[in-house]
Amino acid sequence: MAELTSKVWLDEHLNDLPNWQQDAFRQFGSMIADADNKYPCIPGRHGFLTNNLRFGFANDPRDEQAISEVSQLLKEYGGCARDTGKYASLVIFFKTPEEMLNDFRVADYEQLFWSVLSRVSAKDETPWPEAISTDPSHHSWEFCFDGQPYFAFCSTPSHEARKSRMSPHFLIAFQPRFVFEEINDSTPFGRNMKKLIRQKLVEYDGIPAHPSLKWYGQEDNHEWKQYFLRDDESVPSKCPFTYMKNKFKSLGIKFHK
Numbered sequence: 676m677a678e679l680t681s682k683v684w685l686d687e688h689l690n691d692l693p694n695w696q697q698d699a700f701r702q703f704g705s706m707i708a709d710a711d712n713k714y715p716c717i718p719g720r721h722g723f724l725t726n727n728l729r730f731g732f733a734n735d736p737r738d739e740q741a742i743s744e745v746s747q748l749l750k751e752y753g754g755c756a757r758d759t760g761k762y763a764s765l766v767i768f769f770k771t772p773e774e775m776l777n778d779f780r781v782a783d784y785e786q787l788f789w790s791v792l793s794r795v796s797a798k799d800e801t802p803w804p805e806a807i808s809t810d811p812s813h814h815s816w817e818f819c820f821d822g823q824p825y826f827a828f829c830s831t832p833s834h835e836a837r838k839s840r841m842s843p844h845f846l847i848a849f850q851p852r853f854v855f856e857e858i859n860d861s862t863p864f865g866r867n868m869k870k871l872i873r874q875k876l877v878e879y880d881g882i883p884a885h886p887s888l889k890w891y892g893q894e895d896n897h898e899w900k901q902y903f904l905r906d907d908e909s910v911p912s913k914c915p916f917t918y919m920k921n922k923f924k925s926l927g928i929k930f931h932k
Contacts, residue, residue, distance in 0.1 A: 677744035679751050679765075680730045682723060696732050699768035699844040706842070715839055715875035717868065718762045718854065727760030736769045736787055736845055742794045746820070749795070749849065753823040756851045763854055769845040776832055781906055784831035784845060788903050789915035791847065792818060792827060796916070811899045811914035817852060818902070818916070824852040829903045836906040837880050 682704075689697050707714050707723045714720050722728045731748040734741040745767060752765045779787075801822045808815045817824040828848040834841035857864055876884050886908055887900035899914040 677731050677733060677748050679748055679755075681759075682726050682728060682730070685730060692732075695770055695844070696768065699732070699846075700730065702843050703766065703768070703846070713875070713879055715872055715879045717872055717875070719764060719848075722760065722762030722764055725760060725762065727762040727764070729755075729759060729763070729765050731765065731767045733767055733769050735772060735775075736791050739794075741769060742791065742798065745791065745795050745847075746798045749820045749823075749825075752849070753821045756823070757853065761854065761857075763851055765849045767847050767849070769847070771832060771843075771845045775845070779831075779833055781831065781833045784829070784833055785903050785905065785911075786915070787845070788829045788831075788847065792902075792916055795820065811897065811916055814896050817898050818849075825849040826852070826855070826898065827902045834906055836882055837885070837904055839876060839879050840904050840906075 685692075685700055689700060692700075704723070707716075707720050712720070719728075729752055731744070731752075733744040733748070748765065748767060756763045756765070775783075796818075799820050801820075803809050803819055804822055804824060806815070807817055807819060807824055810816060818827050819825070826849070828850065830840045830842040830846045830848075832841070832843055832845065855865075873884055873888075885901075885904045887897070887904065887910055897914070899916060900910050
């Protein structure tokens with residue numbers, strides 16, 4: 676059974692967890708709270724240091740058990756996210772077997788990431804929010820679960836050029852949409868925050884920021900393109916996530932090619 680935890684809890688009980696979970700959390704903490712303050716996501720760093728973040732651990736992401744665990748964690752998190760602080764996020768670490776560490780490349784993790792989101796969505800019993808399109812090509816689209824919209828962020832062991840998207844264990848973070856209520860293009864604070872983050876991102880990665888990084892809601896923006904960034908500037912020709920197909924599949928309805 677997957678359990679939602681906090682930094683405070685993990686700091687006290689980490690040694691009681693399996694070795695891979697200990698390693699995942701310690702390396703994440705070392706990355707996001709580095710002494711030189713280089714990590715580019717300022718809200719994420721602040722959220723970690725102030726105990727706003729929540730954490731969960733899931734099995735091998737290829738297994739159905741992991742999908743059930745992610746669904747369970749998201750459902751629990753949706754009910755408490757606003758109580759955790761304005762820099763809230765749910766970070767889920769996945770057990771990443773040696774065969775994946777040795778054989779998987781960025782493209783393999785990309786396919787796996789979208790597979791996880793699609794399979795998790797198929798378990799969602801709550802209607803999609805009316806204000807958010809189910810079509811990823813629409814600028815209002817955002818991944819939703821249990822009625823809550825999230826920005827999904829993936830990092831993998833195979834990323835090299837974009838260090839900001841590299842983690843020793845396969846990782847997906849879900850940022851609630853309310854986190855961006857002040858961090859957007861309509862406020863001086865948001866515009867300044869974007870400028871600082873973009874500057875730190877370029878310094879951290881050592882390469883230009885990906886062209887897909889834009890504001891939510893812009894008519895030329897597609898959120899899904901930001902969820903999984905490749906090491907280069909390429910993007911898939913279309914979003915691999917399709918909401919309605921997942922829903923029909925969960926009902927046993929087959930689609931013809």
